[in-house]
Amino acid sequence: MLELQNVNVIAEGKPILTDISFKIPDGETHILMGPNGSGKTTLLHAIMGTGNIEIKSGQIIFEGEDITALPTHERARRGIGVAAQRPPVIQELTLATLVDLVKKAGNGAKNVDELVQTMNCGYLMDRRFNVNFSGGEVKRAEFLQLLVQDPKLALIDEPESGVDLDNIAVIGRALHRLLKQEKVLDRHKSGLIITHTGYILEYLNADRGYVLIDGHIACSGNPRDLFEEVEIHGYEGCEQCIRCQ
Amino acid sequence: MNNRKAELKKQALAARDKQALYGPDMELGGYGMGNGEDKRLKNLSDIPSRLKEASLLAGFQAGEEQRSGSYLQQGENVLYDRVKDIYRNQIEVMQIEEALKKYEWLWDYWWKTVAVDTDKYTAWTELHHRGGYFMRIKRGQKVKMPIQACLLMSENAASQRVHNIVIAEEGSRAEIITGCSTSPKVDEGVHLGVSEFYIHKNAELSFTMVHNWGAAFHVRPRTGIVVDEGGSFISNYILLRPLESLQTNPRAVLRGRGARVRFNSIIHGREHSLIDIGSVIDLQAEESRGESVSRAAVSDEAIVTMRGLLRADTDKTRGHLSCSGLLLSRDAVVDALPQLSVSGAPGADLAHEAAIGPVDEESVQYLMSRGLEREEAESAIIQGFMKVGIEGLPEVLDQLVKNLGRQITESGRG
Ligand SMILES: Nc1ncnc2c1ncn2[C@@H]1O[C@H](COP(=O)(O)OP(=O)(O)OP(=O)(O)O)[C@@H](O)[C@H]1O
Ligand SMILES: [Mg+2]
Numbered sequence: 274m275l276e277l278q279n280v281n282v283i284a285e286g287k288p289i290l291t292d293i294s295f296k297i298p299d300g301e302t303h304i305l306m307g308p309n310g311s312g313k314t315t316l317l318h319a320i321m322g323t324g325n326i327e328i329k330s331g332q333i334i335f336e337g338e339d340i341t342a343l344p345t346h347e348r349a350r351r352g353i354g355v356a357a358q359r360p361p362v363i364q365e366l367t368l369a370t371l372v373d374l375v376k377k378a379g380n381g382a383k384n385v386d387e388l389v390q391t392m393n394c395g396y397l398m399d400r401r402f403n404v405n406f407s408g409g410e411v412k413r414a415e416f417l418q419l420l421v422q423d424p425k426l427a428l429i430d431e432p433e434s435g436v437d438l439d440n441i442a443v444i445g446r447a448l449h450r451l452l453k454q455e456k457v458l459d460r461h462k463s464g465l466i467i468t469h470t471g472y473i474l475e476y477l478n479a480d481r482g483y484v485l486i487d488g489h490i491a492c493s494g495n496p497r498d499l500f501e502e503v504e505i506h507g508y509e510g511c512e513q514c515i516r517c518q
Numbered sequence: 519m520n521n522r523k524a525e526l527k528k529q530a531l532a533a534r535d536k537q538a539l540y541g542p543d544m545e546l547g548g549y550g551m552g553n554g555e556d557k558r559l560k561n562l563s564d565i566p567s568r569l570k571e572a573s574l575l576a577g578f579q580a581g582e583e584q585r586s587g588s589y590l591q592q593g594e595n596v597l598y599d600r601v602k603d604i605y606r607n608q609i610e611v612m613q614i615e616e617a618l619k620k621y622e623w624l625w626d627y628w629w630k631t632v633a634v635d636t637d638k639y640t641a642w643t644e645l646h647h648r649g650g651y652f653m654r655i656k657r658g659q660k661v662k663m664p665i666q667a668c669l670l671m672s673e674n675a676a677s678q679r680v681h682n683i684v685i686a687e688e689g690s691r692a693e694i695i696t697g698c699s700t701s702p703k704v705d706e707g708v709h710l711g712v713s714e715f716y717i718h719k720n721a722e723l724s725f726t727m728v729h730n731w732g733a734a735f736h737v738r739p740r741t742g743i744v745v746d747e748g749g750s751f752i753s754n755y756i757l758l759r760p761l762e763s764l765q766t767n768p769r770a771v772l773r774g775r776g777a778r779v780r781f782n783s784i785i786h787g788r789e790h791s792l793i794d795i796g797s798v799i800d801l802q803a804e805e806s807r808g809e810s811v812s813r814a815a816v817s818d819e820a821i822v823t824m825r826g827l828l829r830a831d832t833d834k835t836r837g838h839l840s841c842s843g844l845l846l847s848r849d850a851v852v853d854a855l856p857q858l859s860v861s862g863a864p865g866a867d868l869a870h871e872a873a874i875g876p877v878d879e880e881s882v883q884y885l886m887s888r889g890l891e892r893e894e895a896e897s898a899i900i901q902g903f904m905k906v907g908i909e910g911l912p913e914v915l916d917q918l919v920k921n922l923g924r925q926i927t928e929s930g931r932g
Contacts (some may be wrong), residue, residue: 323883349889361880365902371885374898378889401906418888 284432307485346453354424445476541765576697617652631742650680745772787820796825833865
């Protein structure tokens with residue numbers, strides 16, 4: 274589905290990501306963790322073609338096609354979608370207008386009303402997008418749009434941050450649905466999920482995890498094992514971990 | 519009465535060369551005054567096709583399907599003024615000259631909200647006026663269908679000088695949709711329009727005006743509004759096409775307890791347009807409330823000034839002013855000048871906000887990440903920008919604003 278080959282990213286002349294390489298096969302969900310400022314969000318920007326960054330070298334391959342220089346909307350149309358960590362406030366658009374635009378830009382999802390209900394967004398639809406939305410509302414509006422988009426590859430940035438337990442359940446179910454994880458044998462949807470807490474692992478089967486430190490992948494493996502390690506030794510411990518040496 | 523008429527003429531003559539407080543000065547002498555011959559249409563559907571097209575752009579229905587009454591003027595010639603039969607007991611719509619002949623009392627409404635010697639434009643209108651409409655919504659009548667008016671220009675380098683009076687009698691409710699427009703080949707001209715609105719006790723009036731002038735037009739509307747106790751006036755103004763210059767600064771006086779006024783302006787400054795638009799709201803009675811919202815998208819080398827003045831001299835008054843400019847080109851010039859003034863009213867509550875900026879790049883990228891092309895994303899944001907804070911636009915306007923977002927991005931942002 275997605276492959277990164279030696280990707281190097283700079284922002285304002287400063288290197289942010291160095292030599293990032295990994296592969297997400299069809300139907301797999303991978304987890305990305307790492308300390309604040311390590312470059313996780315920047316990595317999603319690089320894949321989506323957004324943000325004020327520059328890809329210095331390396332390739333991003335999506336379904337066999339080099340998309341490194343493709344405009345953002347073309348990437349979206351090929352099937353990549355994002356739930357942002359901190360989406361912008363767009364006071365010019367109501368959530369309803371936005372969802373309508375997303376629907377028209379995509380395949381015209383037929384079940385929008387049902388998705389609005391599922392994400393408990395009904396009362397938000399006439400509000401201006403993200404203006405005074407609570408933390409949980411911001412996340413639910415992200416997942417609503419992502420469900421309408423129904424991408425092949427979902428890039429999800431900290432779905433649980435600022436969200437209470439009830440809403441984590443709502444978002445967990447959305448993730449599950451997005452990644453079509455109810456199908457065990459015939460999984461085609463893929464995901465790359467950034468998380469600090471691992472709560473979200475309760476709601477999905479993650480196949481692999483990476484620890485990003487200071488812009489490079491310091492460790493990879495079974496995501497549950499990685500979380501346990503980090504919980505015990507912290508990210509500092511990760512740098513010295515014997516497994517990775 | 520004759521004394522007053524003579525006095526008005528005298529004041530107008532004295533102010534004939536008086537420059538306006540705002541906006542570029544201009545010479546009025548060079549424009550044609552027309553032949554002054556009225557050729558009435560029997561039916562509105564007899565309107566020549568080139569005029570029909572122009573009027574349509576300004577939201578005018580030649581078929582009158584959804585309208586209670588209509589007024590149509592081309593240059594100096596009043597082509598049509600009529601009220602549908604079933605609305606005759608509710609409203610009156612007629613050429614102002616006829617109304618002044620019919621109703622002696624109308625002189626008490628003549629030049630009462632706008633001073634005749636305000637500037638050369640009011641003076642010229644008094645000295646040379648031809649046409650303009652008189653609309654009266656009768657006491658207690660709630661009029662279901664809007665009244666429409668259209669002022670057209672179809673001769674090049676001519677001037678139009680109209681004086682309109684609208685009276686909403688006690689307890690009435692109505693909507694007026696007016697448009698000003700030019701035939702396709704008419705580029706140059708002057709429009710002077712004095713409009714006086716009287717909103718009596720508990721009356722509600724919504725007034726929507728769409729402007730579509732030629733690229734070398736000078737436009738100087740002069741508008742005054744008084745609102746009595748419990749009355750409400752909403753003005754929606756929309757300007758979409760390029761022109762040479764527009765300057766207007768309508769003033770509303772809220773003189774009765776609980777009176778309300780709201781000005782909404784939606785502007786697209788294009789090409790070399792010089793636009794200076796404002797509003798003045800005088801809060802003179804307790805519980806009165808005024809709001810003004812201006813939205814200007816500015817392309818090419820257009821220059822747009824948005825003014826606003828809220829003035830309170832009475833307690834328990836409230837006002838809010840909001841001006842926003844969206845920059846769509848390097849050379850666009852935008853000034854936002856909101857002003858608040860309170861004297862001797864420690865309980866008055868006035869506020870303003872102003873913002874000028876480009877289309878937010880992060881928002882555009884966000885929409886692109888959802889599959890929208892850049893142009894689609896920008897268009898959606900521009901369209902949304904025009905309506906922020908403006909609720910309940912009449913349908914005609916809503917449609918125009920929708921097209922506008924598209925039009926701006928399609929024509930390139932300059
Ligand atoms: N456009 C930019 N210009 C300058 N610096 C940037 C830019 N984008 C990101 N950075 C910097 O790159 C580093 C990585 O940022 P990023 O947002 O990717 O971190 P993160 O791993 O997502 O952190 P967090 O867990 O706090 O969300 C930070 O130091 C950030 O300030
Ligand atoms: Mg981040």
